[in-house]
Each structure stands twice: as C-alpha cells, then as structure tokens.
Amino acid sequence: MKFDVQHLDQKWQAYWKEHKTYRTLNQTDKPKYYVLDMFPYPSGSGLHVGHPLGYIGSDIVARYWRQAGYNVLHPMGFDAFGLPAEQYAIDTGVHPSESTAVNTARYREQMERLGLSFDWDRSVNTSDPNYFKWTQWIIGEVFDHWYDRTADKARPIAELVEHLERQGTDGLDAAQTEPLSLTAAEFAEMGEKQRSDVLMNYRLAFRSVSYVNWCEALGTVLANDEVKDGRSERGNHPVEQRPMLQWSLRITAYAERLLAGLDEVDYSEGLKAQQLNWIGKSTGALVHFDIKGHDGKLDIFTTRPDTIYGTTFMVIAPEHDLVHTLTTEDQRTIIDEYLDYVGRRSELDRMSENRVTGAFTGAYAINPFNKAEVPIYIAEYVLKDYGTGAIMAVPSDDDRDKRFAQKFGIDIVDVVDKTDYPGATLKDKVGRIINSDFMNGMEVPEAIDAATERIEAMGRGERQINYRIRDLVFSRQRYWGEPWPIEYDEQDIPHRVPTADLPVELPEMDDFRAVNGASPLERATDWIQHGDRRRETDTMPATAGSNWYYLRYMDPNNDGAFVGTDAVDYWQDVDLYVGGAEHAVSHILYSRLIHKFLYDLGKVPTREPYKKLLNQGMIGGPISYIHLGILLTDDGQRHPVWVSSDTAEGSPLEVPGIGKGHLVLDESTGRRLTPLRFVTETSVNNESSFRLYHTDVEEAQRLDHQDAAYFRTILQQGAAFAWSLDKEGRQYLELSAEQGKMSKRKYNAVNPDDICNRYGADCFRMYEMFLGPIDQAKPWSVSGIDGVYRFLRRFWNMFVGDGDRLRVSDDEPSREELKVLHTLIKKVTEDIEKLSFNTCVSAFMVASNDLIKLKCNKRAVLEPMVRLIAPFAPHLSEELYRALGGTESVHYAAWPEFEERHLVEDSITYPIAFNGKTRLTLDFPVEASRQDIEASARADAQVQVYLEGKAVRKVIVVPKRMVNFVVG
C-alpha cells in the first residue's frame, strides 16, 4: 500500500458512491442527529476555497455523530432560483434551467471531490417542479390563514369568515393591514368582491399597495436585505421607493414570537442581537392630537409620552394621507414644491446627505394636555411606514427634532432636567421632569407610566408596541422564480390554486426581460389565461424556496405532502446549522417565520427550526496588481513599461528592446488586476511578497482559459517589462496586493479542486480546519499546507513501513502510549463538540509526534487513532482501517471510548512562582497535601536561592496546580 493521495481519493470516493455509504434511512431505532449546511446558489464560477470551510466543519460533525451511533441526516441541495441565472439568460439567451443544470452538476462534482458525506439521494433543488410544488402549497396555506392575536396563532380564513358573519369585527383581535370596523350585518350585505377585499386585510399572504424598493435597472422590486446603501446588492444599481401592488407576507404578526424564540435557541449573542435589532421592538404610546379647524385627528406614536409638554411642533411623513387635507391655501405652493423635491430624491440621496428639510402645512395640532397649538410640518425624516407616519416633535429631547427646530426657528421647551446624569445623551431615558404640570419632579421611567395612564384615562390614546420590521414583500416581476399559486376570476377576486393543480410551472419563454415593471410572464398570454381564470404573473423571491428546505430533506420524495408526519416527527429539527454570516438575519428570520406558521398548522412539532447555529468566517484572498509606468528614454520617447511596485518615480531604467531612460508616473499609468493564478507568493525578510515571474507571463500567453485571456489583454498595454532578478536568477516583477473577498471578478478565487488534486482531499480538509477557529474570518494562503501534508505522511508511516507493507504489531501498548492515545481521544471528542476543529488537528499532530518518538507501532494504539481521524481524513483512514482488518466502513466504526485511568499520573509538575513570576518547576506526588507541598518546596535547594534574605509573607498552594511564594 502506497501513500498516494490521488489514488486513495478516487478509490474511496468511488466505493462510497457505489455502496451508498452515506445513505440515511428514516426507519431506525438509533437516536437522530441533523447537521445542515446552508445550500448554495449554484453560480457560474463554481466553488472557491471559502465555501468548503463550513461544509468540512459540518461534515466532521456528521461523521463524528455517525460513529457515535447516531442516525445522521446530512444532506445538500441547491438554491437554484435567482437573479444571476436570469440575467445570464438575458445576456446570452441560454435558458436559466440549462445554465442552472450545468452549474449544479459542477458544484456537486466539486463537493464530491472533497469527500463530503452527503446523502445525495436526498438532494433538493428549489427550481425543480417536484420541490416548488410544495413551496407553492405552503404559500397557498399562508394565503388561507389569518393571525388571531387572542389565540396567538394562525387560523384558517374560513374561521375568520364565520366570525365576521356571526359578530362582524366585534371581539376580533387580528393582525391586519388597516384597522377595520364592521358589523355582522354589514358583512352579510357585502358582495363576493367586497368580502374578498375585507379578507385580504387579514390574510397572512396578502396583496396591497406598498412602497417598495424599485430597481429600474433590474426591472424588479427588491427586499430590504437585497438593498445596500440605496443600491441593489446584485449589480449595484440605484434603487428608489415606488408604490406598487404587491404580494406580502405578514411577518409583523409573528414579531413577538420571533423575538421570544431567540431565548430557546443556541445562536451567538451577536446573531441574536442582529435579529433583535432587525425586529426592532419599541414600547410607547399612541396619542391622538386634535387638529385646529378639522374634524379628523392626528395619530402619533411616541416612546416618550413623558415629554409631551415639550411638544412645540408636529411632523408628518410627506406621503401621509392627511398632507393634502391639512395644507392651507397659502402654504400649498410651498408644500407642492417640497413634495416634488422629495419625489426626486432617491433612497441614496436621503441617506448620503442626511440634511434637515421640511415644509409647513399651515395647519395646527392641539396638544391634548396643555391645549397648546403647535404647527404641523411635513419632513422626509419622518417615515410613512413606521408607527403612524407622524410624530410629536420634542426638540429639547430629540436630536433630529432639535436640528429641525433650529433650522425653522421653532421654540424649544426643556422638559427633562439631566443635571443629575452627567454624560447622558438625549437618547438616554433618564432625568427629572420639569415644566410639565403633574409630572414635575418625576424621574423619566415613572413619568412615562404616568403620562401613558393619563392619556388612556383621557381617552386620548393607548399604550402601544411598535416594530421596526416591515411585512415581507414577496412579489417579484421576474421570470426565474416560483409563480404565485393564485388565479383571478372575472371579478378580479384572487383564488388559491388547488393542491391537485400544483405545481404551477413556468411557461416556456425565450425573452426574460421585464419592461416597465411588468413581469416577463405578462407576455406569456397563453399561459396567463387558464380556463376562465387569469394567472398571477408575479413570481416569488429567492428566499421562498430556502425558507423550508430543511424540512424537505427529511422526506424528499414525498409526493403527498411537503414532508411526511412520520419523517418530521422523527427528525424534529436541525441540531446544527452551518452557514455564512451574511444570511444571519434575513434567511434565518424568514425560515423561522415559516416554521412558526407550520407549527401553528400542526405540521411541525418544534417551535424553532434550528437548535444551534454556526456562522463560518469568510476566507479572503490577495487581490494583486501589476504596475504600469512610462519609460522616458534619452531620445525623448515615451514607452509604457511594466515595473515593480516599488520602483520610484525618476529611477534610471534600462529595458531590453527599448533602451535606457528613467521612469515617469503620470495619469496614464497605474495598476492592473493580476489573476492570482499567475502570482507567486514568497516571503522576503519575513514579509509576504507577491511576484509575477517571467515564466508565468509565458504561461499566460499559452493557456486557453478566461483568466489568461483577460491577462493577455492587460499585458498588451505595456511595451516591455523592467524585470528584477531573484537569487536563482529568475526574472520577476514585484506586485502590490490587498486582502479581499474571493470573487471571480477580482481574479483571486482559488479553486478547491486544484488544491485537492495536488495534496489530496484529506490534506485540504485538515488544512482548512487548521487555519483557525471556523467562525473567524481569515485570509487564504497556501503557506502551511505542506506542514499538514507532512503530518499526514508521518501519520501514514506509523502504520506502513519500508516496502509499503503494514508494520503494525499486536504487542501490549505501554502506559505512556496509552496515555498519548487517551489524551487524544479526550481532546478530540471535546473539541468536536465545541466545534473547535483547529485544535483537533493540532492534537493529532502532537499525538503523532509523541508516538513517533516512542516508536509506537502497536495496533491497540494505532487502530483507535484511525477511527479518531476518520471524520477529518476520511479517505486515508478508510484505507488504513481496511488494511488493519476492518470489514465495514470506518465511518460507521465505533467512536473510541475515553478511559480516565490511562491519564492518571503518580506525580504532578508544579510551577513554583515568586510574587507571581514562575522561576522553576518541581514534581510532587498526586496525593501530596498542601502542607507537604509547601514543606518540600521550602526545603528545595533552588527555592532557597530565591528565598535567600527575603521574608516569606505568604505561600499559596493550589493542589494539582501551582505554588506561589509571596516574599517582601
């Protein structure tokens, strides 16, 4: 048997595939363990070395629990609907389903190359009709339910209809779009269409006009998390707010439960904080202000009712319904101008400038407490969608209100005395109330309660809780997504497509462009007309399929339900969920929402989908640049020349083929991206250095792939190279480099296949784990991978001697050898459970180093080591395990058991410190008492040297730990 990693990888990967080694069954008496990876979107650029970090970690965990005797579910699939495939289709004419199939196959190949123990028989693909049939079914269920706040759960729409027929909205506490008040009689008189509109106000999947993030360039609506800094995350196009008729999911109904659920799960504090933030709960009061000369009231939400006496003006959002009613004749021009200005402002303008703007409506509100008349303004800093879209402005106690008041010359009345709280900002809810009648002298929290009670007693409002989270816009005017399972009748009443008619498949099309915000599906007229009904043409966002996929893996081929009851009762929930931190908020939150909805329906047994969450760190790579300068030759000619990054302006240069001159850097010079594959990373004077070698330039001229083609066009921009020579006499240019996220566009993605082909999958797996804690971001660097490779070979050589023959003996292991083994078992077992994989790799190295020193070749020690390393190095361990006589796969071989007795020592080495500084160590028997240790230590000759001429004030002895002499 030879240490030939390529051969071992191929041999065992083929074996596992053929024998379906990783197939998981639902019928078993073993306990379950469910390890899930966030499934990838199969992009055209394939996997880079950043992706597998999480996959390897979860694979180790899966293999560990499998060996520990659990029935492990460890599946992988594809989040295959999405914009890039559609954009690619628009650009190239290749149908999204074709490019998706190609990319999916490539991803799977790459994952198989890593030796990941996925059960591919359970793989899912969100764009597969057999899958999205159930995505549509779930959304149909959401459409068919409303949220009963009294029962605190979703209930069928039919039960709402019964309630409305029986008693109207009386006694109804439901999550809703607009507050509605109806009697049973009124409801009874309604026609079908009117009733449908009423129900739409309550449905958990509902259609309404909402302000959405409209992206003109992509021709679609984007979710909040798809927008970054006022531009689309994908493609970086401008985004504006636009009112549109859209389908939404009523996530706000679940806000409180999504918050409460965070206490049940094992997520990092940081992640919980992000979710908390996103939901953004704030407690305050809804207050009605009368409007001078109007019948209507102005409702505002405030978290600081205690400051109501400091209200010197009101602000309503420019989009507020009352703007036109309130505006007086003489202010109309000013208001119209302002509205016009706001309409022209994009989200990006608003955020980047952050200036104080607004306009006076001419109307006045009346403060319910002191009857003061306060002017009503409109201003863009008040948002239509938060609270009531109107505020009472208290410039003395709010930064934005203060800036506004200063700009518009409005009075400021102090109502909170903060002198007792030095350093407190206006945001802190502390201080003593002044100038506020009955609240004077109260501390802020007390005053908030008092004011709220008074407001309620006066019938002027009520206690209210507000959430920052918005309902989830769930419509996309795009092709490559699940069609909404909705059809409209001739009265334009939406109906759910019956389960028997699912899935609603996409029509065949060859032009996927959206025009003027209309879905490309609008052009599929044959498809739209379905009998006497008209199909909905909006599709769902990418998050639709990924919200519930963890359930489908439990029972992927069930065609009678999204998941079978038996399957979900057995698998319950995900024990460990591993994925990138970029999905920490939206994806997790949305799938928690769907899970809670399904829980209300009694379809899943647990309240939360993911018990424990691990966010792997991002792996960055060097982005390197080659520098272009101008060679000004002695004859006055200018030649663009490639130079080292450290070549200074004015340096004399002699370039072969051009001649002598000196370097000029001007605006036409600069740096050009250099594909990482042509860059050599070396270490010079302990500093990392990136070089472009002459041989690599030659290679770039020869090679026939995208990076090389790009690089050739770049290199044509320079006439010649001002090479430097290294120690070996090879020509090179020094490059500059910075760290950045791996991406195809930056030409710095490293393909895991390349590493596996060179070092083997086991080495790649262990090296990625060895880089550091899995949850921390780190730069990719191959320096160090040789160390892991050397370790694996040394490990192998413990088993296999000269002549490639097994050299394991059946002799009794020594005490020392057993101690090494059991130290390792303890460490690896504990660290896998802590998800500390880097320290496991170190522990294997330490144990091997120790055993090699002991010249150990005992089966009783080495065989358990093979079982221990199996999760990390599945190929090599499988080979060794079979060679040692194992008949079934090592990946089902029992996890070695730790025995404390092998770690028991006769004596313990104590550090001896003087005033906390360790000076020497001494050995004492394990059972030595505090007194014995102190006496023997004092008697020690070396100790006496340190104690000479000093008074011992105190001796600290911690048995089994250390001794400290306090001297003075």
Next chain:
RNA sequence: GCCGCUAUGGCGGAAUUGGUAGACGCGCUGGAUUCAAAAUCCAGUUCCUUCGGGAGUGUGGGUUCGAUUCCCACUGGCGGUACCA
C-alpha cells in the same frame, strides 16, 4: 451614530473555572544525508540583555498572592444597521 465581533512572536494561531503565555504548523537559522538539489531527519527560534537577568498578550488604569482570561476608560480592524419617533 448605534449594535455586534475582534486585537497574543516574522505569519496562521494555542492556552480548562484567573494558575508555567507563545502548544501545533508555517517561515527562518544551523547541522545530518546528497556529487548537487529536492525530499527527509536532528537542533534552535517572543523581544531586549552588560548573560546576572529584564520586559512582554492593542493603549491607560483597577481588582487579585497571581490577569491573555474579570472590571472601568480609550484606540485600531472587521461585520451589521441606519433619520425607527
């Protein structure tokens, strides 16, 4: 601005409830082997040093016999979020 994470040799990183800081690996230095190189093996490698020792875990303070670990204040880096009333 707010929230979260983070800071340890030339580098990646390790260190149990506060108890020998720098495990393990890379790199580097020296040696063995070799015609030579690669590979492999052995030894050394935090810094300073007058070779006695001294300093040292982003900075400044504190608690403690003892602090990388706990507390307070600050600084840098990364991520999230953004006029949220």
